[in-house]
Amino acid sequence: MKKIYLLALLVAVIALFALSLGATAVSDVWASILKFNFQSTEVSDQIIWQIRAPRIIGAVILGAVLAIAGVLAQGSTNNPLADPAFLGTTAGAALGVVIGVLTNAVSIASIGSIAWATCGALLATLLTFWLARNALQLIIIGIAVSATLSAIVGIAISIADRSDVRSVTFWSLGSLSLLTWSNVAVLSVVAVAVLASARALSPQLDLLSLGDSQIRHSGRDPQRIRLIAFLILSIAIATSVSQVGTISFLALAAPHIARFLVGPSHRYLISAAAVIGALILLIADTAARSIAPPQDLPIGLLISLIGAPVLILALKRGGVQWR
C-alpha cells in the first residue's frame, strides 16, 4: 500500500508542475499557481485555473477511471488480453455519443452526452455478453461487435456534413482539450461511484480467476458477477468516451503495471491501477500540450509512447505475475 501512496503523491506533484506548462506563456506563473485564486479575473489566473486546472484534474480522474475499467475487463473475463475496447464497450459508447450529437440531442463533451454514451456502451457490452457463451468467446465476439460499431461510427462521421462533429481524430485518438470544471464535477461523481463499486466487487473478481466451474461449485453464478462488472465498466468507459473520445491502451496497460507493484489480489489492484492510470494519462496529456505548443498532440499517441515501454519494462523485470 505504501507504494500506492507514494505514486499518488507523485501524481499530485506532477499535476502542480503541469499547471505551469502550456501553449500560452504566463508571466510569474508560480505566483499565480500558489495564490489558488479560482475567481480571479486576471488573464494569467484564468488561463491557469479555468483552462489548465480542469484539464489536469480531468486527466487524473479519467486515467483512474480507465484503469479501473481495464481491471474489471481483465478480471471479469479472466483474460490478460481483455480491454474495454475488446468487449464492444468503447465502440458502443462512441456510437451512442455520435448518434446523440448527430440528432442534435446533445453536444460533444456535454453532460448529456455521458447518458448517450452510457446507453451505447451498455447496449454494446450486453450484446457481447448475450452472444458469448464463455470467457474466451467474450473476447472474440467483443472484437467483432467493436469492429462493426466502430465502422458505423466512422461512416457516420465521414458522411456527416457538420462542423461541430469534430474530426475522426477526436474519436479515434481522443483529446482532453474540451474539459471544463462542470465536466470535472460530473467526472468526480462517476469516478467515486466506479471506484467504490469496483472495490466492493473485488472478492468476487478474485474468485473468477478460479474458472467458471469452480465458482458454480462454490455456489455462485459466474455470469452474474461478470454482468455486474460489465455494468460498472460500461459506465466508466461511457464517461471517458463522451468527455474525451476513445483513449486506447491505457485500460490494457495500467492493470498489468499495477500487478507488478501489488500482486493479483483485486482489493489492492483496483487502487493501484487507478493511481498508475492517473499518472500515465497526466504525463501523456501534459506532454501532449507542451511538446509542440500551440499544437495539441493526440493523447492516444502519447499514451502509447509512454505506457508501452513501461509495460514492457514491468513485464521483463517484475518476475512472473501471470502467464
Added chain:
Amino acid sequence: MALIEIRNLGVTRGKQQVIKDLSLDVKEGTITAIVGANGSGKSTLIGAIAGDHRLDTGSISLCGNNLTKISLAEQSRLRSVVTQNQVFWLAFTVRQVIEMGQSIENLSRVESVISQLDMGEIVNQSVLTLSGGQLQRLAIARALVCDTPIYLFDEPLASQDKKSKADLIALFCKMRDEGKTIVIVMHTEVSDLDWCDQIIEDLS
C-alpha cells in the same frame, strides 16, 4: 440411508449419449470408486452429480433434495467438488486461493486442512510455480475447507507420487470414518481398490 440417489439417468455430451439409464445408490459414510476406460463417462457422471450437466432423463438427489430443484448455493452446502486440470493465470499464493470466497466458518478450518494435506511449505508460494500433484492437493484443500456431507473427486490421485497417494487414501478413509460420503473417479486397477466400499465399472 442413501445420500446420493441416481434413478434412470441419461446424459448426452455433444451428440453422444454417454450415460444411459443408470441407477445407483451411494450410502452415507462410504467411499464409492468409479472406474473404467477413457471416454466411458466417469467424469460425465461426477459432473452430473456436481450439477454441471443437463440431464436427458432420470433424476439425481443429494441428501433427499432433487438436484435440478435446488439452487447453486444449496448444492454447494451439500457437496464439494474437485475437478481435474485447474488452470491459473494470476500469481495468487496457495493460501490466497484456499481462502478465496470462503465463509468465516470455512476460514476457521484453513490451518488444519493445510497441515492435513502437508501443504505448510508451499502455502506462501505462487500457484503458478506448483506441480500437477501440488495443484491437485490445492483443489482438494479448497474442498475440505467447505466441510460438506458429500465429496466428489475427479482423479485426485492421478499426478501424486507414491507417498502422497498413500497419504491421500488414508485421509479419504479417515473422512469416511467421520461419516463423510465420497465419490471418486479413478484410473486404477480394481484390485487396488480394497479401501473403497463400492466400485462402479459399467456406466452405459
